[in-house]
Amino acid sequence: MEILEETYLPFTESDLLEHCAKVKNNKGKCEKNKKFLDYYRKSLKRYKEFKQRNLQHIGLPISKVRYPCQIEKDERFWTAATFMTIFHSPYTNTIDELSKILTKAYGKVPPIDTVQSWEECLEGELHLYFEANLPSSQSYKKWLQEQYSYCYNISRRYADCPVHLIPYVINSSGKLHKKDGFVIKNTLEGASVIDALIVNPSNGFSVLIEAKVLSDISCDITYDISRNQIARLLDVMLERNDSLCYPLSKRDPEKTLFLLVTPKIFKDNPHYRFYGYKFLEYKNNPKSISRDLPYRNYDFTSLSSRMGWVSWEEIKDINQKCCKWFERQISI
Numbered sequence: 001m002e003i004l005e006e007t008y009l010p011f012t013e014s015d016l017l018e019h020c021a022k023v024k025n026n027k028g029k030c031e032k033n034k035k036f037l038d039y040y041r042k043s044l045k046r047y048k049e050f051k052q053r054n055l056q057h058i059g060l061p062i063s064k065v066r067y068p069c070q071i072e073k074d075e076r077f078w079t080a081a082t083f084m085t086i087f088h089s090p091y092t093n094t095i096d097e098l099s100k101i102l103t104k105a106y107g108k109v110p111p112i113d114t115v116q117s118w119e120e121c122l123e124g125e126l127h128l129y130f131e132a133n134l135p136s137s138q139s140y141k142k143w144l145q146e147q148y149s150y151c152y153n154i155s156r157r158y159a160d161c162p163v164h165l166i167p168y169v170i171n172s173s174g175k176l177h178k179k180d181g182f183v184i185k186n187t188l189e190g191a192s193v194i195d196a197l198i199v200n201p202s203n204g205f206s207v208l209i210e211a212k213v214l215s216d217i218s219c220d221i222t223y224d225i226s227r228n229q230i231a232r233l234l235d236v237m238l239e240r241n242d243s244l245c246y247p248l249s250k251r252d253p254e255k256t257l258f259l260l261v262t263p264k265i266f267k268d269n270p271h272y273r274f275y276g277y278k279f280l281e282y283k284n285n286p287k288s289i290s291r292d293l294p295y296r297n298y299d300f301t302s303l304s305s306r307m308g309w310v311s312w313e314e315i316k317d318i319n320q321k322c323c324k325w326f327e328r329q330i331s332i
Contacts (some may be wrong), residue, residue: 109238131193237253283304312326
């Protein structure tokens with residue numbers, strides 16, 4: 001089968017499909033998402049057609065190259081190419097290389113009380129998934145409903161609503177019910193899409209990976225202007241998912257790590273991005289997580305210790321086959 005793209009995804013569609021997590025269909029049966037490959041196919045098609053039309057890229061206006069060349073800065077492609085190289089390389093040891101990456105991010109000893117080494121975490125049937133969905137936490141959804149119940153008190157103004165201030169958003173959070181009158185919608189936050197998720201079902205160890213190239217984290221969700229993306233991911237990370245398809249159902253929240261992967265320039269200069277501020281705040285002051293997850297009663301010091309940051313360049317130092325785009329030279 002043909003390689004998808006020599007630099008940004010040097011694998012076949014069959015290889016990529018291996019890393020699509022199964023989801024339940026309308027009948028409750030677990031199957032792979034049939035649309036998983038569509039995004040990659042469309043992006044690759046645009047990129048290949050652009051390169052065929054434009055042998056020389058120098059001097060082209062950004063308006064002409066941004067859309068067709070999206071994969072050059074696309075987190076999905078960077079993430080898939082990098083971690084599939086770690087998992088599929090016949091010349092290296094996956095456990096050894098993942099151990100080195102995790103050591104870079106967290107230190108030599110895993111921040112999990114029940115294990116003593118990275119090898120202990122990773123030994124077993126490792127699975128790697130891209131764009132996996134983890135449900136929003138039940139405690140957050142209940143809390144958010146309570147906030148909107150407060151908003152709908154007729155004696156209050158839109159500006160007094162604690163989680164939003166735009167009328168059409170506040171109005172959209174509720175619906176009319178024949179028997180109960182006006183009620184708040186059950187789901188005000190959907191599932192979170194995880195850039196990459198490593199799961200070891202034999203012991204529940206998992207790594208939730210949030211990957212960035214140039215983009216920043218979002219600083220709100222539709223119904224909550226105070227909720228930033230890192231807080232949201234930490235929240236879903238702490239939720240058990242027993243009803244999901246195997247092996248996601250085997251993920252142990254107490255053995256799950258949050259790993260931020262970004263270019264080195266942003267790790268060295270965290271003030272360049274909002275996620276740099278939030279990551280360091282949560283690491284240096286675990287109580288600040290409690291402020292952003294007010295409905296959770298948890299050991300936030302333990303949670304903070306399970307947050308790590310590694311750069312794409314550091315991963316490439318561990319496996320030179322990764323991140324081939326760093327090797328490209330400008331040709332004039």
